[in-house]
Amino acid sequence: VLALTKNHAGSSLVDANQVLLLTGQLRLPGFGSASAALFNGTNFTPFVLTNTANNGPGTLSQLFVSNPTGFMMNNEHHMAVGFVILIALAISLALMFLLVVLGVVLERIRRKREGYEPLPQQRVMDKHSNVHRIPPATLLGGAVSEPRDSPPKI
Numbered sequence: 001v002l003a004l005t006k007n008h009a010g011s012s013l014v015d016a017n018q019v020l021l022l023t024g025q026l027r028l029p030g031f032g033s034a035s036a037a038l039f040n041g042t043n044f045t046p047f048v049l050t051n052t053a054n055n056g057p058g059t060l061s062q063l064f065v066s067n068p069t070g071f072m073m074n075n076e077h078h079m080a081v082g083f084v085i086l087i088a089l090a091i092s093l094a095l096m097f098l099l100v101v102l103g104v105v106l107e108r109i110r111r112k113r114e115g116y117e118p119l120p121q122q123r124v125m126d127k128h129s130n131v132h133r134i135p136p137a138t139l140l141g142g143a144v145s146e147p148r149d150s151p152p153k154i
Helices: 081-114
Strands: 018-028 032-039 044-048
Touching (some): 018 044
Antiparallel strands (some): 018 032
């Protein structure tokens, strides 16, 4: 599909500002043989004529232009690459956030099913209240209060 500078008569097959480029060994009605033709939705117009060395009909195998963006011009507007990258990044971050929130919610549901209850928190004033219950000397086997004359045995 090629863009045009002037519109042609409208057609349901091709937009008024575009034509279709057909390539190959074409037989156009009312003209004969052509290698490429333009189709505007109603009529074929010969575009490229080729011959072989034996003066027979030729074919078109490749096409090159000096300005490919102007040749195959599309009138659609696209977003800038930076905006596309930012949108993709935002979507990926949102999906990661949703996965984390889903994990937290599922863990809370699992804990609730198992009957998890958090331990009661101690007040700051009661931090050393257990020290008086068991003296440290009894925990170490009396090693703190009695000096040893011999090295420890293994």
